Amino acid sequence: MSRARRSDGDLTKSKILEAAGHLIAQLGWAKTSNKEIVKLAEVDLAAINYHFGGRDGLYQAVLSEAHAHYLxxxxxxxxxxxxxxxxxxxxxxxxxxxxxxxxxxxxxxxxxxxxxxxxxxxxxxxxxxxxxxxxxxxxxxxxxxxxxxxxxxxxxxxxxxxxxxxxxxxxxxxxxxxxxxxxxxxxxxxxxxxxxxxxxxxxxxxxxxxxxxxxx
Known part of the structure; x- marks a missing residue:
């Protein structure tokens, strides 16, 4: 994979994490849909599966990022x-x-x-x-x-x-x-x-x- 593609992929992953984090903070995980997340992140719906292996993987990554932000x-x-x-x-x-x-x-x-x-x-x-x-x-x-x-x-x-x-x-x-x-x-x-x-x-x-x- 080229450096440019890796960079684009990292950016997409980061955008999804940030969008999911903001929405979950406001609404909670149960009330936050994948469609809302990708709309805010301005990415394709399939990107959640590609980068996180699905909805559960995304939430696990959000929790990890939330804790890592502080510690x-x-x-x-x-x-x-x-x-x-x-x-x-x-x-x-x-x-x-x-x-x-x-x-x-x-x-x-x-x-x-x-x-x-x-x-x-x-x-x-x-x-x-x-x-x-x-x-x-x-x-x-x-x-x-x-x-x-x-x-x-x-x-x-x-x-x-x-x-x-x-x-x-x-x-x-x-x-x-x-x-x-x-x-x-x-x-x-x-x-x-x-x-x-x-x-x-x-x-x-x-x-x-x-x-x-x-x-x-």
Whole structure:
């Protein structure tokens, strides 16, 4: 295949993803038809089957793109491999993520929120593949900070506590005017620093508690 044809194909695939993402964010997957997607993308109906293997494949790709917009696996791996203190890795993680989380008028968060509150087999498939790989990278970073083994059951609630504020920030894109919406007015770097400070304080408290329990 020539470079030009590959480029055209990539562009078509990208247009379909963007169109599907915008429509699903507005209407939900069940109420978004293939015809509406290709009309917005200005491509042929057959392009969905060609690039995604069908409607289910397209939705799986949309979910993957929605999550990757905020948490790109390659970026995450690069953070984990940084030659610095693991606490600094956590700071870079929050900075990278929060800058994207406070963006306005993007479809990615709305799509993922819809799927979380009305989960389908596609979400399970995502968590079993890409989601698991990303989770393992985050687990590795937090394991380094806490000095807990990656398979230590104590580490799981630590991971949840670190990631949960970020999930809440995604949800503020859907919130009506009020305190939650005001979170998005805080400068991204300031918010990232707060998340880092708060998370590290919690993780250090867990470490202290673990040491006290082991000494008894």
């Amino acid at each position: 790109n696996e390659q970026e995450l791996q690069e953070i984990a491999e940084m030659q610095c203190d693991p606490e600094e890795k956590l700071g870079v993680f929050f900075e990278t993520l929060v800058i994207k989380l406070v963006e306005q008028d993007v479809w990615h968060g709305k799509v993922f929120i819809r799927e979380i509150f009305s989960p389908s087999a596609h979400l399970l498939n995502f968590f079993e593949t890409e989601g698991t790989r990303k989770f393992q990278i985050i687990r590795h970073i937090i394991s380094q900070i806490t000095d807990l083994d990656e398979n230590d059951p104590t580490l799981l609630p630590c991971i949840f506590s670190v990631v949960a504020p970020c999930l809440m920030l995604i949800m503020t894109s859907e919130a009506a005017s009020g305190p939650l919406q005001n979170m998005r007015c805080i400068p991204a770097k300031q918010l990232a620093l707060h998340f880092k400070t708060f998370s590290l304080a919690g993780l250090k408290a867990v470490i202290h508690s673990q040491k006290e329990n082991s000494s008894q």
